Amino acid sequence: MLFDQGDSYQSAISTFVSGARPSVSFRAVDAEAVARVLASAPVFNALSETERGELVGHLRPRRFSRDEVVFHRDDAAGHVYVILSGSVKVSIPDEEGHEIVVAVEREGAVFGELALFDDAPRSATVTALDQTQVVTLAREDFLRVLERSPRATREILRLLARTVRRASGRIEDLVFLDVPGRVAKCLLDLATAHARTEVELTQDDLAAFVGATRVSVNRALADLESQGAIAVGRRHIAVKEPALLRKQVRY
Secondary structure (H helix, E strand, O other): OOOOOOOOHHHHHHHHHHOOOHHHOOOOOOHHHHHHHHHHOOOHHHOOHHHHHHHHOOOEEEEEOOOOEEEOOOOOOOEEEEEEEOEEEEEEEOOOOOEEEEEEEEOOOEEOHHHHOOOOOOOOEEEEOOOEEEEEEEHHHHHHHHOOOHHHHHHHHHHHHHHHHHHHHHHHHHHHOOHHHHHHHHHHHHHHHOOOOEEOOOHHHHHHHHOOOHHHHHHHHHHHHHOOOEEEOOOOEEEOOHHHHHHHOOO
């Protein structure tokens, strides 16, 4: 542990940040930022300050560059991740090198949570979309706190339920929506989930997200842009008229 039971949560966070190894320095992230993210992150927000403080000494900071892989599908699992800044995509690759993007996660999100429940390998590949800072926590350290916190256990179950619902919704979209509809719904969902009008996603990633070719996605984007629904930029798409996007979503 990096702190004793007499330390406050904020003191523990400060010790953690200042004690990060030089190779994974968190000079750009102050103690308040770490505390704020942990206090709002799913599952962690269900813990008391004392319980979060108990975990702080076991957190390990890591930093990833844009397009750097956090972990690959079938890698050994054992840690859960919390995003302090930046964003990642969660994807499932096939044998030919193509991928299906199943989620985009941003600051405050928890991923890799399946590692808490079994010894199975990773079920997906996670890649940084931009400069991304995370903290990792080993399964056994988190489970010790979960065993004493029914509220946090319920939050983990809610997180897993959200993942299942999201997967079910993706299947429904692939079956019942055409490509323009899937593109429109994807942009709406991402903008709503992250409370932002700009979706930071390349057109290749968007094509992988909706299960279509880049050519068909480019065609759909061009049509939506001509209607004034979106504005396409470099590595991002701005949602300008959500109502026009919703008109494209016809089941």
